[in-house]
Amino acid sequence: MTRLRIDLEKPLGDFSLKISEELNIDTVLGVLGHNGAGKTTLLRLLAGLDRTERGVIEFGGSAWLDTSHSIFVPPHKRRIGMVFQDARLFPHLTVAGNLNFAANRAVGQLLPRAEVIKTLGLEGLLARRPAGLSGGERQRVALARALMSGPQLLLLDEPLSAADMGYRVELLPYLRQVIDRFKIPTLYVAHTLDELTQLADQLLVLRGGSCAALGSVTEVLAQLDLPEVAGREAASSMITAQVTAHDPDYQLTSLAFGGQSLSLSGLVASPGDKVRIRVFATDIAIALEKPEAISIRNVLPAVVSEIRIDTLSPFADVLIAVGGQSLRVRMTRASLNELKITTSQQVFALLKTASLASG
Template identity: 85%
Template structure:
């Protein structure tokens, strides 16, 4: 785990970024926030592309910035790899030329060219020019170029925001492979939770240039009063479970976490592998007694741990604990009142198998 200490105060027009945090990055720290929250500003300050009137940045105990001591390490000496929303490839160079350009200007130890190229599936693209590449291919090349210098820290600024759904589906497995293979501490900026629930293990939520939340992804998602994770399409939970078996005839995967069994649609991972499942709050129901004769396969004993009512909408959010893991449930206020739910109450959480998908 690598320590990144930031104590920054930066003002640009009417916007100000004020953040003081110790960010202990294991693999991927996701940075979430609405437009104008300060996500890109933070990354540019970390990269040294912008300067601030007051602040400290320390990475791994080494100062990159300390305005009180007159310290400013320039971008090329910070050993940072950066991937932007647009690939920013050199149009006059081939794919191989873009990679060589980055490697030639890097200082210190480099990652093996062949390993980077293989991990990102670029073998057949090396002789092509950027204009002949798809959007997903361009971003894969941009990521490879950022990796060529074996960076200490990888900064990714919404790399999938410009990609359509097809490219996003194509790119995510490559991003996962890069994270698992090279284990470079990464800050991954996004304005939605889609990629972050699949890639990040921690989450920093920015709002108006301030830290609104920081913690493990599942802990942040469980904060019922956090608007950035409470939208109709965003409200969700993460369950980590181990694959126990596959049913080839019915195309189902059986999993286990704690003392609970779970059924997942599709054939996912291999037996004894851990998977992370995103469960949307609208796909979970609550029963006061264990139901019989229903099509829902996942009926899990649970305990209510928190309730939040939104009087400005028809809905309420309920947090339940299932064998040490949290599930967020969205239901109508009418149902909440009719069931007379209260904290510490024992209930059953109902999850449709067809609605569950592994991240």
């Protein structure tokens, strides 16, 4: 657990970044926000690439910035590793040369080079020049290079969002492995929720330069008043569950959480594993009575805890408590009214599918 205290103010065109938080970064803190919310500026201020008139940054025990005491630690002395949207590899050096550049300037304990190369699958690329690499390969090299500099804090600025979207799927498992293996506190900036639900354990939502929400991914996803996590594609919940059994015949995996059980297809996990499941709000239906003779296998007793109606759209969002966890359900306003659903009401949640967020 690393403590990062920030108290920053920086004018940005027609609004300002104004954020004062004490962040305890365990593994990955996801920073979410629409374009122009100040995410990249926050990262650049942390890296020391941008400066501001008024602010404090304290990482671990040391001050990186304290404008009232004229403290500014320049970027090359901050022991950070940054990966930019565009990989920014050094074109005159080979892949190995890029890694050496970082390793030669690293302070403190170096991560084992062979392990970094293996984790990011760079064995066959070392002699190549950046110009000959694909977009995904470049980002892998950029990540490896950042790791080789021995960072105490990793800053990832939308590493999956460069023009070439094809390598998104290819890169995610590498990121996951880097996070799991090297356990470096990471700030991960993204403008879509997808990758963050798979990689982050905490979320910071930035809106108009200010912190709109901060908490565990599960907590933030369950906040019905956050447009950043309420989009049609995004609205979802996270359940932490334990794998209890796998039926190879039907190819179904049984999971348990808070006294409830789930049966899902398409999971790659073995009994005993703790997994995080992402359930989309549109994949859950609500019934007032327990339905009999229905193809949906997951029927869970639940209690309605919060209702939010958006009169500008056909939909309403309902938060239900199931086995001690919160699930977000999206239904039409018409259904909500016809079923006369109110808070504290006992209902049944019908869950069609869910996907594995991370192992």
